[in-house]
Each structure stands twice: as structure tokens, then as C-alpha cells.
Amino acid sequence: MRGYGQFCPVAQALEVIGERWTLLVVRELLCGSTRFGELVRGVPLMSRSVLADRLRGLESAGIIERKARSSGRGQSYELTQAGRELGPIVEGCGVWGQRWARRKLSVEQLDAGLLMWDIRRSLNHEALPKTPTLIEFRLRGAGRGQSRYWLRIEPQEIDLCLTHPGFEVDLTVRASLRELTKVWLGDIPLTHTLRDGSVELDGPQRLRRAFPKWLKLSGFAKVERP
Amino acid sequence: MRGYGQFCPVAQALEVIGERWTLLVVRELLCGSTRFGELVRGVPLMSRSVLADRLRGLESAGIIERKARSSGRGQSYELTQAGRELGPIVEGCGVWGQRWARRKLSVEQLDAGLLMWDIRRSLNHEALPKTPTLIEFRLRGAGRGQSRYWLRIEPQEIDLCLTHPGFEVDLTVRASLRELTKVWLGDIPLTHTLRDGSVELDGPQRLRRAFPKWLKLSGFAKVERP
DNA sequence: CAGTATCCGATGCGATACTG
DNA sequence: CAGTATCGCATCGGATACTG
Numbered sequence A, B: 001m002r003g004y005g006q007f008c009p010v011a012q013a014l015e016v017i018g019e020r021w022t023l024l025v026v027r028e029l030l031c032g033s034t035r036f037g038e039l040v041r042g043v044p045l046m047s048r049s050v051l052a053d054r055l056r057g058l059e060s061a062g063i064i065e066r067k068a069r070s071s072g073r074g075q076s077y078e079l080t081q082a083g084r085e086l087g088p089i090v091e092g093c094g095v096w097g098q099r100w101a102r103r104k105l106s107v108e109q110l111d112a113g114l115l116m117w118d119i120r121r122s123l124n125h126e127a128l129p130k131t132p133t134l135i136e137f138r139l140r141g142a143g144r145g146q147s148r149y150w151l152r153i154e155p156q157e158i159d160l161c162l163t164h165p166g167f168e169v170d171l172t173v174r175a176s177l178r179e180l181t182k183v184w185l186g187d188i189p190l191t192h193t194l195r196d197g198s199v200e201l202d203g204p205q206r207l208r209r210a211f212p213k214w215l216k217l218s219g220f221a222k223v224e225r226p
Numbered sequence C: 001c002a003g004t005a006t007c008c009g010a011t012g013c014g015a016t017a018c019t020g
Numbered sequence D: 001c002a003g004t005a006t007c008g009c010a011t012c013g014g015a016t017a018c019t020g
Helices: A009-017 A022-030 A036-042 A048-060 A087-100 A112-121 A177-185 A190-196 A205-214 B009-017 B022-030 B036-042 B048-060 B087-100 B112-121 B177-185 B190-196 B205-214
Strands: A064-068 A075-079 A133-140 A148-154 A157-161 A171-176 A199-202 B064-068 B075-079 B133-140 B148-154 B157-161 B171-176 B199-202
Touching: A009 A022, A009 B022, A009 B087, A022 A036, A022 A048, A022 A075, A022 A087, A022 B009, A036 A048, A036 A075, A036 A112, A048 A064, A087 B009, A087 B087, A112 A148, A112 A157, A112 A177, A133 A177, A171 A177, A171 A205, A177 A190, A177 A199, A190 A199, A190 A205, A199 A205, B009 B022, B022 B036, B022 B048, B022 B075, B022 B087, B036 B048, B036 B075, B036 B112, B048 B064, B112 B148, B112 B157, B112 B177, B133 B177, B171 B177, B171 B205, B177 B190, B177 B199, B190 B199, B190 B205, B199 B205
Parallel strands: A133 A171, B133 B171
Antiparallel strands: A064 A075, A133 A148, A148 A157, A171 A199, B064 B075, B133 B148, B148 B157, B171 B199
């Protein structure tokens, strides 16, 4: 039996959004992802077939619409009004999770690619350097092939690169993946890690000074802990 | 693989509360149920073994505490602070469900026992008669053995009876299960159904007049529809 | 790249029976 | 009443391969 067989609106909502993975897909869409590949990247452990299945479910529930993309192949997935109104629920889950579900940050939870993607997504554009700048991240304790990332900052574009783009690095950020994740989540203040050296910056003072300005943390970093 | 393997607080919350049935159990607890049997009644299609399993999960997640009950056997399940803070999420699901997930009210969703239990639970105590009163509900279209209920109203106690308590009925409420459910959910105004006769009251004018006062509807009945 | 189709193993969960 | 133990099937979902 699929559903809950209840007329209660809570049960009816959960029949639609309560399935495994579904709300994480919605979270990705709320964060701005629109393409299949972006969703795969944002929810790495979900298989593509399950993602396709969930997208069908979300569409038939009226939460997303597929639209043909003007450029390139494939579709664009966009939240409908019903989908956007799931925002407060996702937000509520995040706040609750930050307060009550963060007992341990296990090794399996750490994911350099995800962290860098989050960082890239939420950069404070106003504070970024106005001239082309290359920033390298070196992460200790990340899996093989996951320890180096480059943020290529151009006036109108920001790229996260997995291979060295070729030109000169202006600022290097060194940290353990675990520490940087904790900073991102608001568990440790960035200023603290800069002072004790667990996050090191290497480059001209101008960029070192600006770094804390353009690195925005997780939207839940400031949630008050119990 | 059990979890989502992500450090994102949303994912971490969903690892705990995202499992099938779990949030419905929390909803019941938020509504005031504390005993195993009450939970079984509130979530009828969930098997007892799964309920026991979910209760273990909720306990180890710090969302509920089991306490020995002073009177009688068995335990009492009570929400912790973490559990009570799930209120906004459950509420959010209900609101969203009321707005977007109520396409059809299928026959399987109708459940006279659940509806009567909800009605009993949310009666407006102030407006109830101060003298002992017996109210009979006769529901058309309910399954066998589900078509008659009695609310026994005493100054300090309200009982929902499945068999006639033996003494005289003061007010009879006749309606189809579907109509009464729609009224409960806010889909039709009660006044409307009283006027067109789809909900009939039989008894002294005093009680007929008071009926709409003490019948409180679902907490989501007044949610604005899109 | 953006998915779809198929397969098969794990497990979730409902049914039933049992206990104090 | 308040659960627990066991079993067996359905389905979920991950892996792999395939298509336009």
C-alpha cells in the first residue's frame, strides 16, 4: 500500500513529499539548480534512475515543471508556485537539523565536492575582487582527486574547476576538509580558525583580508543552538 | 545505504524524520497522544511492529522519551524539546497539504473512526453543555460498524463511544461521512450544509443552536486556498 | 550530456503469532 | 493492554548498459 490512507492534510502532503530523496531534490531546486546534471551533483548519492523517478513524481504532483531549454539539449526543471511554497518546510528541516540532528560529523558525511559547490553557489558577489582572480583550495583529508579545487573569478562569471586552469594562482586556501566543513556549518568561527592556523591563507594581504567577506557560510550557520 | 551521506542540515534532519510514517507519529504526539494504543488509533494503517520500530528510532534520536506510567501498565511517550520543535515542520506540511495536495478525497481516505476521534479531540470545551449530554452521530456511507458514534459529554469528561451508552440521546447528527469530512477540512462551511440539509440536527433548539459553537474544525480548515 | 530500460539484491513492512 | 518475535513478500533502489 502506497499512501497513508488519511484525509489529514499532513498525511496528504507527506504522500507527495515524504518519499526518500524527494525533499533533497526540492532543496536543490530551491537553491537554484535546474538541470539534471546539477541535481545529480547536488545529491551525489542518489542514483540517476531514482532521480528521474522522483522528478516524474514531482512533476505529476505539480511541484515542478519541465521546460525545453532554449540552448543546449535536455530539459529545465523549475519549481511551480506549489514547489516554491515548500521553501518554509525545507528551511524548517534545516533549522531543526542544525539544532538537533548534528551529533556527529562522520567521515562519510564529508564531501569536498559538495562543500566546494556550496561555497561557489553562495559566494558574496559584491565583495569579490573586480579583476580576474584565481583562488586555489587545498583540502587535507579529502579523498583522492578531491583535495584541490580552483575558483576562477571573473567579473561576470565564477567557475569551480577540478583541474588547474593554467594561469597564476592569486590566493591559496589551506585547510582540512573537516575544519572547513565545520566553518561552513557555523560550528567554528572562521576568524578563530584563521587565528589558530587551521585555515591558512597564502597570498597578498588585500586578498587575505577580503576572504572572510566573500566567503558566505551555510544559510543555517547562524541558527541558534539549544 | 541508510542515510544521505551529506553534511547539509536538511539532509541530516531528514535522516531522522524523513522515514515513512515517522512524521505522522510525531503529529499524533503533538496532538496529545501519549500511549501506544492512542498512536495506533491515530495512524490506523501503520502496523504495530512498525510503530514500535519508529518509536525506538524517535527515542534514540532524542525526539521522544519513554516514561513509566504511574497508573496502569505500559509506557508513556512524550516529546522532548527537540520533538516539540518539530511542530512548525508538521504544521508547514499541513498547510502545504491543504493548499496543494488535496486534489481528491478518495473513498479510501475517508475514515469515520479517525474523523470522530479528531472531532472529539478538538471539541470547544467552553461551549459544550454544562450538563451531561449524549450526542449521536449517524454517518451515511461509512463502513459497517462505523456508521454510529456517541459523544458522551460530562462536565469533566468526554467519551467517544462505539456502542450506545444506554441512556437517552439528546442530539442526533446525521450526515454522510464524506460531507462531514469536507466540513471538518474546511472545504464546505458548516452553515451551508445545515441550510441545505446535508448535515441534519435532531434535538432541542438549544442544542442545535450550540452545535456549531462546540464543533471545532481541523486546524487547517481556515488555510487560504491558492 | 540527459536521461531511460532492465535486472536483481537488500530491506521495509505488513501479517501473524506470541508474551507478561 | 502494550508491546515483541518471526516470516515472507513486495518494492525500492543501485548498478549497469543503452539511446538520442
